[in-house]
Amino acid sequence: MKAETKTKIRNLLGFVLLYKRQILALFFLSFLSSLFFLAGPYFSKLFIDKAFLGKDLGKFLSLSFWGAVVFVFSTLFTLAGDIVKNRISVKLRLNLSHKLIRKFFSQDIAFFHSKSIGENLFRLSDTEITANFLLEQCPQILSDIVKIILILGICLWLNPRMTVLLVILSPLFLIQSFYIQNKLRPIYEEIWRFSAYLYKELNEAFSKILIIKALGLEDFKRRRYLNSLVKNIRWRIKSFRWGLVSSITSSFLSKAIFGVITLYGGWLIIKGELSLGSYTAVMIYLTQLGGLLESMGFRLRNFVQESVSLEKLFEVLHARPTVRDLPEAKSVKNVSGEIIFQDVWFGYQENSPVFKGLNFHIPAFSWSGVVGPSGCGKTTLFNLILRLYDPWKGEVILGQRDLKLIKIRSLRENIAIATQQPFLFDASIKENISYGLKGVTQAEIEDAARITCIDNFVSQLPDKFDSLIGEDAFRLSQGFKQRVALARAILRKPRLLILDEATSSVDSQTEEKIFNNLKEQRAGLTTLIISHRLFSIKDADKIYFLKRDGQMETGTHRELLSTSHDYREFFANQTE
Secondary structure, three states: OOHHHHEEEEEHHHHHOOOOHHHHHHHHHHHHHHHHHHHHHHHHHHHHHHOOOOOOHHHHHHHHHHHHHHHHHHHHHHHHHHHHHHHHHHOOOOOOHHHHHHHHHHHHHHHHHHHHHHHHHHHHOHHHHHHHHHHHHHHHHHHHHHHHHHHHHHHHHHOOOHHHHHHOHHHHHHHHHHHHHHHHHHHHHHHHHHHHHHHHHHHHHHHHHHHHHHHOHHHHHHHHHHHHHHHHHHHHHHHHHHHHHHHHHHHHHHHHHHHHHHHHHHHHHHHEEEEEEEHHHHHHHHHHHHHHHHHHHHHHHHHHHHHHHHHHHHHHOOOOOOOOOOOOEEOOOOOOEEEEEEEEEOOOOOOEEEEEEEEEEEOOOOEEEEEEEOOOOOHHHHHHHHOOOOOOOOEEOOOEEHHHHHHHHHHHEEEEEOOOOOOOOOEHHHHHHHHOOOOOOHHHHHHHHHHHHOOHHHOOOOOOOHHHHHHHHOOOHHHHHHHHHHHHHOOOOOEEEEEEEEOOOOOHHHHHHHHHHHHHHOOOOEEEEEOHHHHOOOOOEEEEEOOOOOOOOOOOOOOOHHOOOHHHHHHHHHHH
């Protein structure tokens, strides 16, 4: 057996064992419910041999009474079983969804960059198939196996020869089923791939509808979606055709096998070696047994489709973030905001470093600026400070402690960021500013709005801070969005505030007011402004000029003008 196959089986068994209690509970409910129906064929034998052929009215009434009792109890038990099954189903679906979404949010940023949003959304929506596997397939397969063994025992007791004949012929069901499985698996993998791609296309189209409208790309995107949809449908048609082949061959085998057994049973009756009642009971039992074998084949075909979804689920459940808390990591409070890069090597792709032995020091409680041309790695700095990525080599230190020795949650509680792309939520202005925070007062929200100079505009809105901004804040200008996002960062009162081009769409006069307000509000705290605009950082306590080769020069604006040719050239280009 291939190592990959062994891993898949081990993953599947490990996953099933996580829910063994629920599966066993559903198995017992299904099995106990079916026991009542197993009594039916034996009652038929007794009715024919004892009551009808024996013309015994008393026996007929007695069997009718006990048959009614079995029917009533089976109905009540089935009803109770359905209620219990529903409760287990709800809890299991909730647990499975919680486990998956928790695992998603525990992944590092590299995981989300490696897969499209649409694909991840499809994985979440595909959990219903996984739930069906746990709730329906696993308990039913266990129940079917036990029932097959039980019915075989009863049939061997009633008539061994007819039973042995069925056992000899029954592998034909499994051969047919395994053959269909091998044909269906690659088809289901393509169906999954194209279904995930459709989610990706829809997510991309809806999230970028503005640029699609502006560039007149509606027909282009529509054609792309329809082309993918047609490919998906073609694979589904192939799946349907093989399902049709499976259904026809399975039906033919079933009728052929039971035709042979029926003829053989009739021959035994004619020879006087089998009573009519026993023949009737055995045929009913064998029909049930054949149905179970056919059902097992059907479940195996379903499992092929479910296994594809399960493998995609396992990719998430078994994914381990590369950026995670070390055992010796500790929580910190009130860090000083001092940042040190010591011989930092890092890049997003192997053998393509952005930084090669980067060294610099940002003092605590300072107002510092990082400036440089586009693509030099400015945003990469805050990715490393937030520990969204770990450096290949070297250390990033915050408050005299290596970031790897600080718990990630604790680290990010001490830092707040505002970026060039303001990520806002479909909620009110008030909710966006205080997003995720508890116990925030209206006065604190208004103060953050005052610092970012949005208070006057908000006061003129009909609903003021309760005004809804829509998805992606489409009702607001880009500059206003940036200021709302900045207010959100300020309200968190971080020890270290990072502004990554956070006011790039704000006019220079308003930007100057915002920075003056920030300097006053954040006295005694560390603020780091990352920008390619010198106007944003020229009054900083110290400027860190990051060059395209990943090296850095430091000093005040005046010092850099006098000592750095690259800085002078960069400054001259902006003032021309």
